[in-house]
Amino acid sequence: MKSLGVGLVRLSLGFWHGLRDPEFQAIIFLLTMSVLGGSIFYHWVEGWSWVDSAYFSVVALTTVGDATLGPTTGVSKIFTMGFSLVGIGLVLAFLSR
16 A cells, blocks of 8 residues: 555656646647547537546547447547547657656
8 A cells, every 4th residue: 555655646746747847748738638629529529428528538548448438420430540549649648758
């Protein structure tokens, strides 16, 4: 349990120090805009609630996957392919910084 606490403290400190780095700030901004844009798209095209739309956007970008939600229209499927390809790169950049 102690190691979990130490790990969370180190993660928080790393994030806090990263906020001073302009590249890290840009990555966070782009990642936030990606999740927001994906949420808006899925809310309007798929008709999902805002929570479901945001949830699916994060799940798609982190490659977790979820069988309960998935795009049903052709436009949504094409959007999800591009959204995932671009967004996964942003998530990897975020994690590596």
